[in-house]
Amino acid sequence: IAVKDRKLALWNIGIAYIAFIIGTFCGLLQVFIRNDALQLPKFLDYYQILTAHGVLLALIFTTFFIFAFLIAGMSKTLGAFGPKVSLFAWLGLWVTAIGTTMATVMIIAGKASVLYTFYAPLKASGWYYLGLALFIIGTWLSSFALLGHFVAWKKKNKGKFSPLFAYMTVATLLLWIIACLGVVATVVFQYLPWAFGFTDTINVELSRSLFWYFGHPLVYFWLLPAYMAWYVVMPKIIGTKVFSDSLARFSFILFILFSFPVGFHHQLTEPGIDSFWKFLQVVLTFMVIIPTLMTAFSMFATFETSGREKGGTGLFGWLRKLPWKDVRFSSLFIAMLFFIPGGAGGIINASFQLNELVHNTLWVVGHFHITVGTPVAMTFMSVTFWLIPYLTGREFPKHLQKLAHIQIGSWAIGMLLMSTAQHLLGLLGAPRRTAYSGYNGNESAAEWFHGILSNHVTMAVGGTILFFSAMLLVYIVANLMFVSPKVQEEKNLVEFPIAESDTSHTSKFLENWGIWVGIALALIVMAYALPLADMIQHAPPGSRGFITW
Numbered sequence: 001i002a003v004k005d006r007k008l009a010l011w012n013i014g015i016a017y018i019a020f021i022i023g024t025f026c027g028l029l030q031v032f033i034r035n036d037a038l039q040l041p042k043f044l045d046y047y048q049i050l051t052a053h054g055v056l057l058a059l060i061f062t063t064f065f066i067f068a069f070l071i072a073g074m075s076k077t078l079g080a081f082g083p084k085v086s087l088f089a090w091l092g093l094w095v096t097a098i099g100t101t102m103a104t105v106m107i108i109a110g111k112a113s114v115l116y117t118f119y120a121p122l123k124a125s126g127w128y129y130l131g132l133a134l135f136i137i138g139t140w141l142s143s144f145a146l147l148g149h150f151v152a153w154k155k156k157n158k159g160k161f162s163p164l165f166a167y168m169t170v171a172t173l174l175l176w177i178i179a180c181l182g183v184v185a186t187v188v189f190q191y192l193p194w195a196f197g198f199t200d201t202i203n204v205e206l207s208r209s210l211f212w213y214f215g216h217p218l219v220y221f222w223l224l225p226a227y228m229a230w231y232v233v234m235p236k237i238i239g240t241k242v243f244s245d246s247l248a249r250f251s252f253i254l255f256i257l258f259s260f261p262v263g264f265h266h267q268l269t270e271p272g273i274d275s276f277w278k279f280l281q282v283v284l285t286f287m288v289i290i291p292t293l294m295t296a297f298s299m300f301a302t303f304e305t306s307g308r309e310k311g312g313t314g315l316f317g318w319l320r321k322l323p324w325k326d327v328r329f330s331s332l333f334i335a336m337l338f339f340i341p342g343g344a345g346g347i348i349n350a351s352f353q354l355n356e357l358v359h360n361t362l363w364v365v366g367h368f369h370i371t372v373g374t375p376v377a378m379t380f381m382s383v384t385f386w387l388i389p390y391l392t393g394r395e396f397p398k399h400l401q402k403l404a405h406i407q408i409g410s411w412a413i414g415m416l417l418m419s420t421a422q423h424l425l426g427l428l429g430a431p432r433r434t435a436y437s438g439y440n441g442n443e444s445a446a447e448w449f450h451g452i453l454s455n456h457v458t459m460a461v462g463g464t465i466l467f468f469s470a471m472l473l474v475y476i477v478a479n480l481m482f483v484s485p486k487v488q489e490e491k492n493l494v495e496f497p498i499a500e501s502d503t504s505h506t507s508k509f510l511e512n513w514g515i516w517v518g519i520a521l522a523l524i525v526m527a528y529a530l531p532l533a534d535m536i537q538h539a540p541p542g543s544r545g546f547i548t549w
């Protein structure tokens with residue numbers, strides 16, 4: 001891809017990994033604080049570290065990395081960016097970076113210890129919300145740049161199917177833009193006036209609902225780029241084609257339709273929403289599981305097709321033919337394996353009654369570490385291993401590949417230990433997000449930690465292994481960025497793996513974005529219009545504190 005587009009993608013990756021370093025360090029502090037092995041100095045507090053950990057990893061690392069991947073892939077599949085696209089994308093990068101810096105400074109200054117979900121009644125400095133607003137505006141500028149690039153390509157290639165990577169990018173960006181409408185509404189109309197003192201109160205239930213309208217599709221904004229690597233990159237790495245072009249496109253469409261009208265499944269225990277609406281959104285949540293099951297089917301089919309093409313026989317003989325020694329593949333496979341319990345846990349969370357058991361416990365923390373923390377993060381690691389050398393024109397030497405295997409293995413072991421402990425402790429009743437690691441000496445609480453796996457030590461050992469793995473990754477990234485020797489001959493260049501995808505059976509209908517966005521908006525109105533109107537109409541005066549905690 002063009003040198004200037006490489007530079008843009010590399011800047012995005014660079015910022016992503018700076019956030020990764022600080023964020024993982026805060027994670028390490030986290031497990032030791034909960035273990036009572038670490039007393040923070042007076043100027044730091046538990047919620048400050050927890051906020052930094054969540055914001056830097058879940059919001060900042062993911063977003064910058066995703067844009068790096070999408071920018072590189074769009075330039076690769078649709079051609080070099082024109083001057084306008086480049087301008088918007090660079091502007092987007094800097095506005096996002098300025099917003100990130102503002103929000104991070106406020107967290108470090110102790111003025112925004114409101115956790116990565118930042119909803120009311122917790123209140124941060126107005127500058128924190130302003131930082132978040134700039135962050136969103138920046139990502140929109142980058143999104144419009146990439147969408148503009150797509151439209152320009154379409155105009156030049158009338159009647160042709162867009163490449164699968166570009167199609168999936170458009171779906172992901174549409175999802176992001178529509179999702180952000182909720183958080184923009186609450187930040188602009190509720191938090192900013194409240195935090196800067198123009199209003200005394202805030203409608204808590206409304207702000208939480210607008211947040212979760214954004215918060216759930218946010219997790220699919222993280223997931224879809226990982227799926228892009230699974231659908232488009234993985235088949236090439238294992239030497240085969242995309243299993244079904246139309247299935248892949250349709251699964252992304254289903255995410256556009258069903259990612260939004262489901263936010264209430266994060267609010268099932270809140271009193272201000274009628275059960276009817278909660279139940280409706282629970283049903284719709286089960287619809288959003290379908291594209292993931294389609295993905296699982298498609299991945300197994302791809303593995304089997306490739307394994308059999310390489311001579312694998314019998315029921316499972318083909319598994320042996322897969323390229324296990326290629327760290328780009330083994331990391332993707334482990335990422336997918338983690339999504340089996342991760343997704344199953346999601347189904348438990350989304351079940352109306354079972355949610356009572358797990359809500360606000362460490363179970364939820366375990367859940368998101370084996371969804372965004374492993375399937376998504378490990379897929380991004382796999383992409384890192386080829387994308388950085390591809391962009392820098394450097395080698396990915398054997399000794400770094402070996403380290404990458406250790407890194408992936410240690411991440412998997414660390415996450416397995418930590419998240420198993422978190423799931424079990426959560427089932428026993430241990431709450432999440434509490435600075436009181438000993439639960440104020442409560443005897444029955446102390447018993448939760450007597451299990452072999454359900455104890456703070458397992459969590460701390462897991463967390464420490466994870467930090468070791470994270471530092472290994474940073475070492476590999478730094479080498480691939482600056483140290484590794486430049487490739488001398490073109491044939492040795494690290495490739496951008498994009499699998500062939502047969503569009504001969506793909507319906508044109510799938511590329512009719514207007515229809516899909518229209519249906520998505522209709523579903524949003526159906527699931528949200530009345531309950532939100534109810535919240536606005538019945539908001540008690542001085543509604544701060546409306547929610548019981």
Ligand code: HAS
Pocket residue numbers: 117219220222223265266285288289292293295296297299300333336337339340342343344345346347348349350351355358359360364367368371372376
């Ligand atoms: Fe979740 C809470 C429900 C998926 C992230 N989720 C969270 C939070 C985060 C998060 C960050 O209904 C915490 C928010 C907070 O701080 O309060 N989640 C779901 C459901 C799904 C789901 C139904 N979550 C994700 C993904 C995330 C993510 C993906 C990040 C990327 N989640 C919830 C609910 C809550 C929640 C409630 C609120 C709980 C509460 O009370 O607070 C579904 O999308 C899951 C579908 C997935 C499957 C798995 C199928 C996979 C298979 C294997 C894949 C294998 C493949 C083939 C592809 C049904 C079958 C590979 C082949 C091999 C051989 C390996």
